[in-house]
Amino acid sequence: MTNRATAPKTPEDENDEPHIEIGGMRIDILEGAFSYYIRSLDAVVSRDLDRRMADLEVAKGKGKITTLFLVDDYPGVRPSQIADVLMRDRPATGRIIDRLVAAGDIRRETSPEDQRAQALYITDKGHALAEKVRGIIRAQEAEFFDFIAPEDRDQFMQMLKRVYLNMRAKWD
């Protein structure tokens, strides 16, 4: 570090990371907040995904894609299991299922073992949809996230997984 005649005004002036500025403005305390980056990334990613799925009846909102995949992969899965994966409450999950049922993508049956519970099954139409959605997810990962440098990808993915799992653990 070079000589500096005066003391830094703030501790941050000591390190070499430049501040984040947008149009010449700083973002206050949000610059150091995990929540800011997570929420900002989400907004843009989700918007992009919505556009890609605009005509697919599972567009918009979080949970429909995961639900579709779970029902496709685990015939007979129950809404409460899905709610657990989604970290959502039952009403929210129930409504996601309502929509998929209404669209004819999945089927509801009463579970034979537990009359309170339901067993969900994919339909042919739903299975085809799931395949299409897989294609869209793959495309987004390749096209949208191309701004993540190749050498960063693995590290970022690993961090995300770790944080995600820790958050789940806290949640449960």
Next chain:
Amino acid sequence: MTNRATAPKTPEDENDEPHIEIGGMRIDILEGAFSYYIRSLDAVVSRDLDRRMADLEVAKGKGKITTLFLVDDYPGVRPSQIADVLMRDRPATGRIIDRLVAAGDIRRETSPEDQRAQALYITDKGHALAEKVRGIIRAQEAEFFDFIAPEDRDQFMQMLKRVYLNMRAKWD
């Protein structure tokens, strides 16, 4: 690990990263998708933040917090500048401003230099609110994100910033 007579069924079985399972279920292709983790993290983080701010009239939705801080820090800032930071369109930004004005947190004036544009200013009430929100953000970072291991924090923050900046660059 016990002896394995047969070849692994999938390439993934070769490496040592365990698959992510929730309640015994895998999440299909989403397991390798950036979007899944970003969207899941966002949902839980945003819900937590909403609860913390439930009675603060800036609760819910993305953008109000950033807007409040920008107006607090940059008197005379214009809606279009805010929209740029938020990566939102003008109608969305305008409505965020509407609500803050209605709540008496900020004030709209016509910009002297450009009659089309507005200049926004914080009110005393809004400034007090901004201070409260700063406290909440700090509290959430400390309390909610305690699940991020201390040794991961810097690295995760750095990755998030890098990805965020690259995404912005792509967006512009």
Next chain:
DNA sequence: CAAAATAATTGTATTTTGCAACTTTTTCTT
């Protein structure tokens, strides 16, 4: 001076979301 660009608003339509209250069926307790 007319045309194009820019700032912001309005209108509209579609959804989400979270919470609380309620029904039905199982499971637990004593």
Next chain:
DNA sequence: AAGAAAAAGTTGCAAAATACAATTATTTTG
């Protein structure tokens, strides 16, 4: 075995957000 507690889902409600297209007013450009 009976009553209480827990669990699975549903319904109702209230509050908003979101995106997109079209419109008004003001500047800038050619």
